[in-house]
Amino acid sequence: MSRLLGLAAGATALVLAPFAAQAQVSGNTVKIGVLNDQSGIYADFGGKWSAEAARMAVADFGGKVLNVPVEIVSADHQNKPDIASNIARSWYDNDGVDAIVELTASSVALAIQQLSLEKKKITMVSGAATSDLTGKACTPYGFHWAYDTRALAVGTGGSLVEAGGDSWFFLTADYAFGHALEADVSKYVKSKGGKVLGAVRHPLATNDFSSFLLQAQASKAKIVGLANAGLDTNNSIKAAAEFGIVQGGQRLAALLLTLAEVHGLGLQAAQGIVLTEGFYWDMDDQTRAFSKRFFEKTGRMPNMVQAGTYSSVLQYLKAVQAAGTDNADAVAKKLRELPVDDFFAKGGKVLPNGRMVHDMYLFQVKSPGESKQPWDYYKQLATIKGEQAFATLAESGCSL
Incomplete structure (x- = not known):
């Protein structure tokens, strides 16, 4: 009898198992x-x-x-x-x-x-x-x-400082993201012995970057750090070309640039830009x-x-x-x-x-001549190990 009761209980459990699982899902x-x-x-x-x-x-x-x-x-x-x-x-x-x-x-x-x-x-x-x-x-x-902004600072910011870009001026989107990116990159630049010569903040979805780029140009900083993203980055890169920023001897650092924006810019405009992403389709x-x-x-x-x-x-x-x-x-x-x-x-x-x-990855955008097929945009310069890219729990300031 006890064996029959055990079998019956087991069968009931099997029948009810799906319902028990569902009961745990709101x-x-x-x-x-x-x-x-x-x-x-x-x-x-x-x-x-x-x-x-x-x-x-x-x-x-x-x-x-x-x-x-x-x-x-x-x-x-x-x-x-x-x-x-x-x-x-x-x-x-x-x-x-x-x-x-x-x-x-x-x-x-x-x-x-x-x-x-x-x-x-x-x-x-x-x-x-x-x-x-x-x-x-x-x-x-x-x-x-x-x-996150820390990983971008270590990747793009770190690589440019180590390559001699030891003076910076920031063109920053005026909201939480831009402020955080500027702060994280500034901290990293200074930790490597570099200097931040100034910054100017622009509204989200700006159409005219003229006045901001004139200030960047006047700063004589070696690196103009674009602490913005999306179409703001694309538009500031296009405007910088019109102002001859790179031709004048300064370098642009697109601190948050992804494959989507490179595609929007085209290789002719984006070639040579160094950027940090956590993924590339052709790896x-x-x-x-x-x-x-x-x-x-x-x-x-x-x-x-x-x-x-x-x-x-x-x-x-x-x-x-x-x-x-x-x-x-x-x-x-x-x-x-x-x-x-x-x-x-x-x-x-x-x-x-x-x-x-x-892990995060440091990439450089290929020139049109280097690209062999559609969407063939990046060459990998370095792998940034996750432990280096992201803050430790102690460094993060989280109270958990």
């Missing part, structure tokens, strides 16, 4: 929101292409986790923290969104990370740059995935395989933001699976425990402050 759906700029100056930087990368990650995971479907929703925050916060609040309160990813624009990412702390929801940032996300603004539910068989599939869906090769979004969504689903629930505390614990090993980050690890540590 709303019987795991829902992930991609929140970024889809119509403004960062539309190519991440945009709808990041949403496509997120959908690819869900499909590659099998479309389900813990026996429930996974859904991707996306929205355009227009680079405005108030609009982003309203969308995120509605997603959390009304639509059952469990996590928000990408979050291009540091001002937006900082606002949403704080809202998500209040709501006990996960954020995984691949689009915003400020190292404050895992520094003084860190939270138990916030994760920073693809790159190995794995990056090429993913990028070929991405190209088939989008007609373009991915940059580090889009590839990083794929990686973060895939890792989030792995953490939900390992936790056996979409509860944010349990998932955050697993995100810190699980190694990150995919085409984007080989041997990556997540620090207690939420910073995912992985």
Whole structure:
């Protein structure tokens, strides 16, 4: 009799197993929101292409986790923290969104990370740059995935200082990202014995860089550091060419430039620029395989933001699976425990402050004559090990 009761109990457990898993998932759906700029100056930087990368990650995971479907929703925050916060609040309160990813624009990412702390929801940032996300603004539910201002400072800033670029003037986007990038690069330049001769700040989505570039030119700094991104970077590079900045003996440092912006500029305008990314499509068989599939869906090769979004969504689903629930505390614990090993980050690890540590790469943009095929834009100059690129927990200033 006891054996029959045991068999019956085992059979019942097998029957109920899927329902037990579903009971651990709020709303019987795991829902992930991609929140970024889809119509403004960062539309190519991440945009709808990041949403496509997120959908690819869900499909590659099998479309389900813990026996429930996974859904991707996306929205355009227009680079405005108030609009982003309203969308995120509605997603959390009304639509059952469990996590928000990408979050291009540091001002937006900082606002949403704080809202998500209040709501006990996960954020995984691949689009915003400020190292404050895992520094003084860190939270138990916030994760920073693809790159940050510290890594850009060590990569592009460090390489140029070591090559003799020991005096700098900054052209800086006047919001959280630009301020953080200027601060991190300035700190690194000074630590290497260099000098910062000045800085000028421009509004987001500036059309006329004339007055700013005249100040940069007058500074006589060896390096004009562009602490901006997206179309602002492209437009400042084009304007610098008109003003003869490089011809006059100064060098441009595009401190946040990705494959998307290089493609927009074209090799004739972008050739020779040194930049730092966490991913390039033509690095190995794995990056090429993913990028070929991405190209088939989008007609373009991915940059580090889009590839990083794929990686973060895939890792989030792995953490939900390992936790056996979409509860944010349990998932955050697993995100810190699980190694990150995919085409984007080989041997990556997540620090207690939420910073995912992985290798970064220093590239130089090829000349038109060096490029052998479409999207053949980079030559790799160096690998920057993750431990060098990103701040340690102690250095970050995070209170966790």
